[in-house]
Amino acid sequence: MPRDATLEDVARHAGVSLATASRVLNGSTRQVGRALRERVERAAAELGYTTNRAAQALARSASDILGLVVHDLSDPYFAVVANAVVRESERHGLSVMVGTTFRDPEAEIGYVATLRAQRVRAIVLAGSRIADETVTERLRAEIDRFQGGGGRAALIGQDLLGVDTVVPDNRAGAYELARALAGLGHTRFAVLTGPSFLLTAVDRVEGFTAGLAAAGLPEPLLIPGPFDRDGGYLAAERLLALRDTTAAGVTCVFAVNDVMAVGALAALRAHGVAVPEQISVAGFDDIPTLRDLTPSLTTVRLPLADMGRRAVELALATTGPAAEPATAEVVLRESTRRVS
Amino acid sequence: MPRDATLEDVARHAGVSLATASRVLNGSTRQVGRALRERVERAAAELGYTTNRAAQALARSASDILGLVVHDLSDPYFAVVANAVVRESERHGLSVMVGTTFRDPEAEIGYVATLRAQRVRAIVLAGSRIADETVTERLRAEIDRFQGGGGRAALIGQDLLGVDTVVPDNRAGAYELARALAGLGHTRFAVLTGPSFLLTAVDRVEGFTAGLAAAGLPEPLLIPGPFDRDGGYLAAERLLALRDTTAAGVTCVFAVNDVMAVGALAALRAHGVAVPEQISVAGFDDIPTLRDLTPSLTTVRLPLADMGRRAVELALATTGPAAEPATAEVVLRESTRRVS
DNA sequence: TGGGCGCCGGAAAGCGTTTTCCTGGCTGAA
DNA sequence: TTCAGCCAGGAAAACGCTTTCCGGCGCCCA
Structure with a gap:
């Protein structure tokens, strides 16, 4: 040849x-x-x-690759973000190298190392940080080494000191959602919280609780579980099991992200509980698939594509602009109803 | 620094x-x-x-990057395939570089050129081929140059002479679906065909029509339109507009892919047409979001993740194994009902 | 004891570009 | 006409690795 x-x-x-x-x-x-x-x-x-781009990169000591690290490409949240990142990168003449971590922090660190070895121009890290100091510290160290070598990095999600970040306004969004649901007349809530070590999940729970408090309502019932669809399904089943005890009187359940809410919806349906007639359900993120659900899901909209776009800009900008949070907006749909 | x-x-x-x-x-x-x-x-x-991987690639004249080209990462079909491709590549110690074409054949050709410039080890091209000889020819030429330079390529979807391909068995799947639906007692069908230049769409329409014929049923009413969700929505509305004329008596509609079927479902719901009571709906692909729809959607299951995995293997194998088609399997769910 | 043989280390020639100098010819101003 | 200054073109030194030789040493076997 x-x-x-x-x-x-x-x-x-x-x-x-x-x-x-x-x-x-x-x-x-x-x-x-x-x-x-x-x-x-x-x-x-x-x-x-x-x-030959490899040779060119070597000679110029500057590649035209952008690295992207996500948890799971088949999760609609990341699919939308990744899509935007790829698109925006192409606009800047960069190719995108993706890695998936499946929520394993070690994999995340490892991937940053790989991208550093590639000497990519910039790295975008999407996905929530974790409440584990040593892991976080190692990730930061890895990123620092990358930036020390002249690379640029940006995060989407939780803030990590010293790295530019596009932060969704999780607390405010959840706060507003709580007030909106309170406005519909609900008084007793359950929250499918996801895992307690995920900062994004924690923020949303806290914002929601604060919103309820501001409306003069009692604290919600907290039900932890995995952060994905099946986690939502299981958590909802746990909720149903508590119907006659701790969960008595709950008329509304908030799942801290949409895929969990979708799982919860499925569980409720499977158990013959009508939404919103018997119980209202709300999620968070506004992933695109929501609009085709029946009932359509009340949620807090995050400008996901925009966040991806902004992360690329942040990672490419020579000047590190302060990151204003991405605003979250409550979207009331059919899955929540007004109660007397 | x-x-x-x-x-x-x-x-x-x-x-x-x-x-x-x-x-x-x-x-x-x-x-x-x-x-x-x-x-x-x-x-x-x-x-x-x-x-420094770039330097290493240059010295070894062999990179450890695999290129992946998809139409749209936020489409669940490609999200699942891409996820599998990334996963399998990581297993082989390769990093993945993705490009999205948004169904623009020129962009597809351009992306192959970019990946060739990167001297990636292999390229996986996901997405339907197009019934346009000159475009197809140029794509093939680009792939040939890549392979001529020592690269390997594999496709997912339509066959392209001389390139290893994982072909889903579109005809057989649609054929079986038609027979299954006929078995439910339906006699008069509409097909939301997608665009006539998309070979995948065409194959499915033909398979479906053949299946109907084998069951002794007349040809279906064909309604073209775009290959995405909104295309399905519009096509379904067109179908409703024809209810009293050419579409009279239609009890079942087949959308050539799931996202179109989802769009059709939404249109029917918006127009107050009950599924499956007034009309049955079926799709094709079995994307994961389907299971959380109400009614859940009848479809033809393609082993999407497996197809992605196999494409990587094909692209990495030194021996070019003959590609047996990926088998498609009919899955009847709530969106189709038995009629008298 | 001597001649192969096998191994471990190192020198240096790539891999395909970019980029810094250097050279020689022109231009324009004095 | 001369000289500074500019500009297009080329030679060659990077860029950071891999890999082919080559030399030397220890070992085994006769």
Whole structure:
């Protein structure tokens, strides 16, 4: 198999020096005379030359790759974010390298190391931080090394000191949601909290609780569980089991993210509990699949695509702009109803 | 900012030659004595050395990147496939570079060129081919150049002569679906066909029609439209508009993919048409979000994750194994009912 | 004891670009 | 006409690795 044509092949074919060929084909501040320029271009076309990006990256010591780390591409939340990140990166002429961690913090750290080895231009890390000092510290250390080597990084989600971050306004969103639901007349709530070590989940629970308090309502019943759909399903079943005891009188349940809410909906349906007639359900994120659910799900909208876009900008900006939080907006739909 | 430590720094720090350091740190067939090996390892640790993959790729002329091209990461179909591809690639020690084309064939060709420039090890192309000879030809040419340069490629979806492909058995799946629906007593069908230039869509329509014919039923009413959710929504509305004329008597509608079916479901609901009481609906693919819909959607299951995995294997295999089609399996759910 | 052989280390030649100098020819101003 | 200054073009030194040789040493076997 004939190896790809190299720049040297082109130069020889055109009868010019390597330097000239490089200047013509891969851009430079320097000018090249019209005649030579055309000779080079013709030669390149004839040989089917394509720049070897790896070599280029080495010589320029700057790659045009952006690294993206997400938990799970098949989760709609990350799918939307990743899509936006890829799109925005392409707009900037960058290719995207993705890694999935499946919520394993070690994998996350490892992936940052891999991307650092690739000497990618920037890294975007999507996904919640964890309430584990030593793991967080190691991640930060890894990121610091990357940034120390001239790379740039941006996060989506929880803040990590010293790294630019697009933070969704989890507390405020959950706070407003609580007030809105209180406004519908609900007084007794349950919260499917997700795991207590996930800062995003914790923030939302706290914001929600604060919102209830502000409305003069008692603390909600907290039901922990995994952060995914099946976690929501199980938590909802736990809630049902408590109906006659601690959960008596609960008319509304808040799942700290949409996929959990979807799972909860499925559990309720499976157990013959009508939503919203018997119980109201709300989620958080506003993933796109929600609109096609019956009943459609009340949630707090996060500008997911926009967040992805902004993270790329943040990671590419030479100046580190302060990150204003991404505003969250309550969206009331069919899954929550007014009670007397 | 202190630039990253290089292998030469490590070698000097350890008092050995570059060659020895390389052999210790980045693998080699050759042995290195215990004493030196330890010196090198210690030096690397002290300096925080990380291999520069770009340089390594250049020197080895073989990268450890796999390129993935999909239409749209936020479409559940591609999200699942991409997830599997990333996962399997990681298992093989490869990083994945993704590109999204948003169904633009030019973008697809362009992305293959970009990946070729990166000299990625292999390319996986997910997404339907198009019934446009010249575009297809150019894509094939681009892939050929990539393979000519020593790369490997695999497709998911439509076959493209000379490239290894994981083909879902669209015809057979649609054929079986038609027979199953006929078995439920339906006789008059509509098909939301998607665009006529999408080979996947065409295959499914043809398979479905053939299945109906085999059951002794007349040809279905064909309603074209875009291949996405909103296309399904619009096509369903068109169907409703024809209820009293050409679509009279239609009791079952087949959307050639699930996201279209979801859109159709939404349209029917918006127009107060009960599914499955007034009309049955079926889709194709079995994307994961389906199970949480009400009514749950009848569909043809494709082993999406498995297809992604197999595509990676195909792209990595040195021997080009013949591609047996991925088998499609009819899954009857609540959205289709038995009629008298 | 001597001649192969096998191994371990190191020197150096790549891998395909970019970029810094250097050179020689022109231009324009004095 | 001369000289400073500019500019296009080329030679060659990076960029950070891998890998091919080559030399030297110890070992085994005759």
